[in-house]
């Protein structure tokens with residue numbers, strides 16, 4: 056395994072890649088070097104044939120307390136624009152094809168909330184603390200928060216949160232549908248839930264899983280009619296996979312399918 060400075064990587068279960076944000080002195084503030092490492096680790100798991108699902112988590116106290124404010128403070132418009140500051144953050148949402156699960160305990164503020172929302176499935180503890188507090192720093196969300204929060208919660212609630220900068224709890228994230236499940240307990244119970252889902256997904260055909268992620272994500276960008284047509288094209292295409300034959304034959308023979316991932 057590659058050794059990183061700001062993250063830890065491991066494979067706690069077969070098929071599951073676990074990335075732990077590990078910059079405890081700054082509550083996992085997402086400095087550029089951390090993101091470079093995160094993108095590297097995500098890219099490696101995405102390429103790894105033995106990995107079927109990825110989990111991103113933080114510590115008990117902080118998933119991530121935002122982009123690194125100390126790094127951003129002196130940035131000029133020209134430097135941010137010329138270097139396309141934050142653009143590498145889109146790697147997760149734009150490039151990674153395997154499912155990524157966010158397991159959020161503690162603070163998920165600003166860029167931390169945005170990172171969690173870029174993941175495909177979010178789990179959190181009831182007392183996790185979410186928020187987009189950028190307005191308090193004289194700026195606005197810069198890693199997709201205004202778009203993803205609004206799609207998830209609707210305009211009025213997202214507007215209120217982004218313009219007041221007030222936090223919301225893990226329980227609220229669950230009630231509002233931002234998180235798929237709110238886990239009672241701490242980081243350990245949270246990871247157990249995330250791991251179980253990751254293991255389940257990793258146990259299916261990789262071809263079908265990647266297609267499933269792709270079509271759900273299309274729903275965020277296409278009209279209903281275009282989205283349904285996109286889904287149908289891919290659905291038809293999967294009759295060309297070996298795993299569709301394996302899965303349906305196994306059902307008829309009352310056997311457990313042995314996926315070829317082809």
Ligand code: CO8
Pocket residue numbers: 080081082084085120121122123124125127141162164165166167188189192195196197198
């Ligand atoms: N950036 C840099 N350092 C941070 C950050 C951060 N976002 N958050 C915490 N830290 C550091 C603190 O400075 C402190 O360092 P030191 O010990 O050297 O003083 C250490 O982490 C521990 O923090 P606290 O002592 O503040 O811990 P508390 O438990 O008292 O408070 C809080 C925890 C409430 C989370 C508090 O740290 C806080 O308010 N943090 C900032 C939260 C915030 O505003 N986040 C949004 C940042 S802006 C953003 O993400 C914009 C995204 C735009 C898109 C992407 C841009 C890159």
